[in-house]
Amino acid sequence: MRATRDFLRRRTRIVQHGAMLKAHVVNTVSQYNLPPSKVNLNNPGGRSQLASAFSDPDVQRNVDLDLAIVDSYQHELKKLEWHLEQQAKQHDPASLTVLKTIPGVGRILALTILYEVGDIQRFESVQKFASYARLVKCKAESAGKVYGTQGNKIGNAHLKWAFSEAAVLFIRNNDKAKRYIEKLQKRMNKPKALSALAHKLGRAAYFMLKDKRVFDEQRFLKG
Numbered sequence: 595m596r597a598t599r600d601f602l603r604r605r606t607r608i609v610q611h612g613a614m615l616k617a618h619v620v621n622t623v624s625q626y627n628l629p630p631s632k633v634n635l636n637n638p639g640g641r642s643q644l645a646s647a648f649s650d651p652d653v654q655r656n657v658d659l660d661l662a663i664v665d666s667y668q669h670e671l672k673k674l675e676w677h678l679e680q681q682a683k684q685h686d687p688a689s690l691t692v693l694k695t696i697p698g699v700g701r702i703l704a705l706t707i708l709y710e711v712g713d714i715q716r717f718e719s720v721q722k723f724a725s726y727a728r729l730v731k732c733k734a735e736s737a738g739k740v741y742g743t744q745g746n747k748i749g750n751a752h753l754k755w756a757f758s759e760a761a762v763l764f765i766r767n768n769d770k771a772k773r774y775i776e777k778l779q780k781r782m783n784k785p786k787a788l789s790a791l792a793h794k795l796g797r798a799a800y801f802m803l804k805d806k807r808v809f810d811e812q813r814f815l816k817g
Contacts, residue, residue, distance in 0.1 A: 598681045599709035603752065605674055612667045615660040619644065622657055626650075638665065678705055688806050689714075693799065695808040697771070698763025706756040707799060714803040723800045728754035729793040753796070761792040774815050 616635045626648060634640040641661045648654040682690045682705055693704040717723040724730045728749040765771040778787035798814055801807070 595685050595709060595712060598678065598685065599712075601674070602678055602705055602709050605671065605678070606752070608667055608671065612664050615664050619657055619660050622653065623647070626653060635661075635664065636668075638668075641665065675701065682708055689803050692802045692806060692808050696760060696764070696795065696799070696802075697768055697809070697811065698766060699760050700763075703756050703760055703763075706752055710750055710752045710756070711803065714800065717800065720797050720800045724793060724796055726750055726753070727757060727796050729757060729789075729796045757792040757796045757799075758788070760795050761788045764791065764795065770811070770815055 619635060628647065633643050641664065644657060644661065646654065648657065679690075679701055686708060689708055690704055693699055693707055694701075699707075711723075714723075717726065721730075726749050728751065765775050775784075775787050775791060778790055782790070794814070798809065802809060
């Protein structure tokens with residue numbers, strides 16, 4: 595599973611670079627005082643609309659280079675994501691299935707959680723898992739004594755991202771979840787409320803993977 599995990603991380607870097615290229619296109623449109631583009635750069639048809647947007651040929655070539663790489667990335671990513679899902683169905687189909695039952699968790703988030711966690715049995719407690727996933731701050735200890743917390747760099751950044759994304763997507767188009775987050779916001783600001791929700795989702799995922807059971811939204815929102 596380690597090789598597949600590394601392949602999945604490679605996908606993340608490609609997606610990030612693609613986002614940088616698209617941002618460069620948007621910035622170039624602004625730099626040359628063109629009307630703000632409403633073109634969806636994730637759509638091949640939208641990207642083609644910028645094929646002759648600039649009068650300066652070098653500017654146009656610069657943008658064309660960005661768009662050509664984005665085209666290539668999207669073509670390759672479709673094949674890569676299909677391959678990764680097929681690998682997951684061989685490695686641990688049950689865990690992949692239960693993770694997808696969390697509202698808002700689709701293929702990529704489920705794959706990320708699955709491969710970054712690995713064997714859930716290696717975490718002896720949900721607290722250890724939450725710490726590893728950067729959902730809580732690690733305690734700084736020496737000789738059994740606690741001296742506060744350590745930095746935010748300890749643990750797995752990919753899991754932190756996955757559960758943070760899951761929290762945002764969980765409340766989208768979900769009235770019950772929105773009411774839950776509003777309840778949390780009575781005690782804390784929205785970023786902290788989303789972090790608390792991410793932590794709660796991480797804990798839920800831990801027990802789901804341990805017991806191979808699907809997500810229970812009613813029980814989750816009661817807590």
